[in-house]
Amino acid sequence: MRNPKHLELLEFYIPPELVDKILVCITEHNTLLRCRLVCSKWKRFTDEILEKHHLSSLTQWNFDSNLKYPSLSPPIFVYRERSGTKWTDLLAVLPSALRGTKLWSPFPQNYLAIIGFQESHKNDENMSCPQVQLKPTVQTQEKNNLAIPTNLKHLEILNCDEYLTESVVPLFSQQLVSLKIGGLDYEGSLALGNSVNLKQLFIHEINVMEFEELINDAKALPQLEYLSVIMSSQNVFWQEKHKILNCLSKVSESLTHLRLKVEVEVFQRLLNEYAVIFSNVSFLEIACSTPNIHEESLKENLLPWFPKLKSVSVKSIPQKRFLQDRECLLCGEIGPEFNPARLNLL
């Protein structure tokens, strides 16, 4: 017969591997969040699962789910405050309980997301969070103060200005495996430096000049396999389109996955002019305004430049939206789509 006391004891001692096996079956995100609150053992396992879920988006490409705002929302916001003619960059650390201890993304051990805060939101009365004033450059000391995990491998910087992006990225460029940069709102230059370990690079809402700067030195990106490039405006000159392909040619050998926002016809003409062979690309994803493109036919047409191509995915978007900056394609990812109402939760 069942012995209640025995059973109670038994249930307190579920082996860790079984807790993990049970929790890994859970697919509903909010339930996983609640599991973090059950006890420390469940929290530990759930955090690993959440991290795995989030990072899987780096290698499992899908326009509809891939470009969403990260489910692990960042605890760090950056915004700029003006006093007379002087601008001050402020780092808002949220939630307040994290101040001075953990300033990185809540779950992962090697992931950091930094999202630029909208100027229009800074006077929000709910924005009563601790703030840290940044110095003109982030040096090692600031790096330590930020308590960024030393084993940082995945960095996401969205909607930040030149100052923060240029300061933070080079600090970690050698150790990063993935980097997402989006909504750069400046005309500075950002070099990736010697990013020898970088395998996944997502650059969204970037202009051609910045893109050139980023990919300037192909030797610095020897392992790059996943490249997603969404230009801030497609209404660029023909000459600039050449520059884009020229940049791509520098990393063409190592790439296995490529995503572009470009008109298919333009892309094919550029490929014809440039003898660039993407020898290892097996997956190509294109966002364009031309409707009803037959993917299989396109794949056949592209085989001379993509000899290992296995899959082509075309996302058709209306012409008007295609030409817009802050493209709806990135719906929910950055900028105006970010909902400051989240702050009310604090």
Next chain:
Amino acid sequence: MALVRVISSDGAAFLVSQRLAKRSGKLKTEIETFRKSSDNSEAQPEIRIVTIRAEILRLVLQWLQQHQNDPVLPANQNEQDGRGDAEMGQSQWDRDFLAPMDLGIVMELILAANHLEVKGLLDITCKLVESKITGRTVDEIRTAFKLKSDFKGNEEEQTRLENRWCVEN
């Protein structure tokens, strides 16, 4: 037909065919060890499972009996994504089998399936437990699993604050 006697922690003996018993990784190992160490090839192995009581052992054997013709799943199958074969492998019989069980029994069954290395049973029971967690509040989960919060200091509050940034609407 070669038989094996499997004895539960509370002394109940189950006589089952060795073919059936060998669908459990643990029992298979025990039977093979017995064969190697025994001089008499006709001797009937006797395996005592000290961690599984009769009621649970009977359920495991019943499940094995029902699934005796299924392909044996390797223990590490689907390890990459951490998911088992529960969704694709669960039959109506499995659903009827599990339906009357309360969570305590299911948890014991999970432990037994893990100990006896019966992957198919482990997968479907874990999936069942998952369905009992999904949608529940933290307190309901703690009550159901007889767990207590062991967070120190303000760790629980901090976790709640973190969660607020990650909730999907």
